Amino acid sequence: MTTLRIALVASLSVACASHPTTPxxxxxxxxxxxxSRFDLVPRGYDANGFALNPQFGWNYNRICHKYPDPxxxxxxxxxxxxxxxxxxxxxxxxxxxxxxxMDPDFSTDxxxxxxxxxxxxxxxxxxxxxxxxxxxxxxTYEGWVEWEGFSGRWxxxxxxxxxxxxxxxxxxxxxxxxxxxxxxxxxxxxxxxxWWRSLLRKVEQxxxxxxxxxxxxxxxxxxxxxxxxxHMSLRDPGLELHPAYAMALLVPCPQPECSQLQxxxxxxxxxxxxxxxxxxxxxxxxxxxxxxxxxFRLTWAPxxxxxxxxxxxxxxxxxxxxxxxxxxxxDDRRKSLRVTVPLSEDGxxxxxxxxxxxxxxxxxEAPPGSAxxxxxxxxxxxxxxxxxxxxxxxx
Numbered sequence: 567m568t569t570l571r572i573a574l575v576a577s578l579s580v581a582c583a584s585h586p587t588t589p590x591x592x593x594x595x596x597x598x599x600x601x602s603r604f605d606l607v608p609r610g611y612d613a614n615g616f617a618l619n620p621q622f623g624w625n626y627n628r629i630c631h632k633y634p635d636p637x638x639x640x641x642x643x644x645x646x647x648x649x650x651x652x653x654x655x656x657x658x659x660x661x662x663x664x665x666x667x668m669d670p671d672f673s674t675d676x677x678x679x680x681x682x683x684x685x686x687x688x689x690x691x692x693x694x695x696x697x698x699x700x701x702x703x704x705x706t707y708e709g710w711v712e713w714e715g716f717s718g719r720w721x722x723x724x725x726x727x728x729x730x731x732x733x734x735x736x737x738x739x740x741x742x743x744x745x746x747x748x749x750x751x752x753x754x755x756x757x758x759x760x761w762w763r764s765l766l767r768k769v770e771q772x773x774x775x776x777x778x779x780x781x782x783x784x785x786x787x788x789x790x791x792x793x794x795x796x797h798m799s800l801r802d803p804g805l806e807l808h809p810a811y812a813m814a815l816l817v818p819c820p821q822p823e824c825s826q827l828q829x830x831x832x833x834x835x836x837x838x839x840x841x842x843x844x845x846x847x848x849x850x851x852x853x854x855x856x857x858x859x860x861x862f863r864l865t866w867a868p869x870x871x872x873x874x875x876x877x878x879x880x881x882x883x884x885x886x887x888x889x890x891x892x893x894x895x896x897d898d899r900r901k902s903l904r905v906t907v908p909l910s911e912d913g914x915x916x917x918x919x920x921x922x923x924x925x926x927x928x929x930x931e932a933p934p935g936s937a938x939x940x941x942x943x944x945x946x947x948x949x950x951x952x953x954x955x956x957x958x959x960x961x
Contacts, residue, residue: 585895602646603623603666604622605665606858608919612706612788615856619735620708623738629663630818643663647663647830649760650668650669656724667755669695672846691795692844694794694844708785710785714727717842723750725842726751730746747806747807748810748842751841752841759882759916780817783816783832789811790853810839815832816830816865817875825922827924831864833882833918835914836909858909863904864905867930872923872924872925872953873921874921879920
């Protein structure tokens with residue numbers, strides 16, 4: 567396992583001298599009627615150029631343009647026609663779910679072939695429907711992560727299951743306030759940092775301790791967005807980030823070693839992963855890696871005027887060809903904090919980042935509630951699509 571040294575950069579502009587090229591994303595048409603109900607509308611872009619907190623077309627049309635959908639339930643994925651990489655028939659009478667083709671990943675498991683699993687979807691699809699190709703293979707959502715459970719060994723698919731809870735400003739649409747987050751635990755065996763190693767150990771040996779280990783963590787998650795057609799229902803659309811490629815979690819800081827001024831972030835970034843049992847087992851979904859790294863834009867603690875990195879306690883580990891230093895870049899005036907980790911096309915980097923804040927704390931944004939109580943109503947959304955600043959050469 568390679569231990570990576572951490573370089574503290576005084577100015578954010580030093581770490582971001584060159585901007586990555588934004589992955590190809592759908593163009594938002596001026597006429598909202600051209601947005602199908604399940605087209606993704608980015609609210610912005612993350613530091614890697616991926617769509618940030620995207621919303622669905624039906625929500626965008628409803629809130630921003632009061633555009634009426636002829637369906638009584640426009641958010642129901644079973645009431646429209648999904649199209650993939652083949653043209654729709656001219657005689658198709660149902661409304662299209664999506665303008666841009668989906669990328670399906672259907673089950674090839676023997677149990678699916680004999681209709682034992684992955685076959686009871688309201689959509690009649692044995693697997694996943696992914697928004698993949700037109701979003702660089704990934705999107706990013708910001709919210710709060712909690713532990714849900716381990717799917718187990720065979721006949722399970724070894725997945726670590728989390729729940730990402732969103733508020734209305736980041737939700738894909740009204741009533742869709744949480745997203746499942748899944749990763750195959752076998753793909754994470756090379757992790758070397760304390761938090762991630764402890765997570766895998768507790769999952770196998772101390773299952774009752776895992777929930778407290780994760781807590782209710784402020785989080786940024788980048789992954790392949792899709793519908794799990796096997797586990798969906800009319801009340802639960804089965805929205806997932808699966809596989810999750812990158813996670814930044816504000817996890818509990820061990821006491822008494824940590825003071826009230828300190829925070830602990832658990833970071834993980836990898837370039838590929840599978841979608842579990844209800845998919846092609848051998849298919850690896852791949853995230854675009856630009857300029858040899860992945861950048862997290864961490865949440866600035868409210869009220870703080872500055873931040874320092876605890877270089878003695880922070881530790882990052884990498885496999886493959888990851889040899890460059892981890893760059894922690896902050897701009898105290900703009901209250902911006904970014905962490906860039908080196909990432910090869912087949913590599914993975916994980917680490918513990920300890921921060922010490924300067925200044926008087928202010929009230930933190932509270933999570934809207936757990937997935938078990940996700941009835942919070944959205945408090946509005948950003949109606950003007952964010953400009954693609956990467957392609958326009960902006961900062």
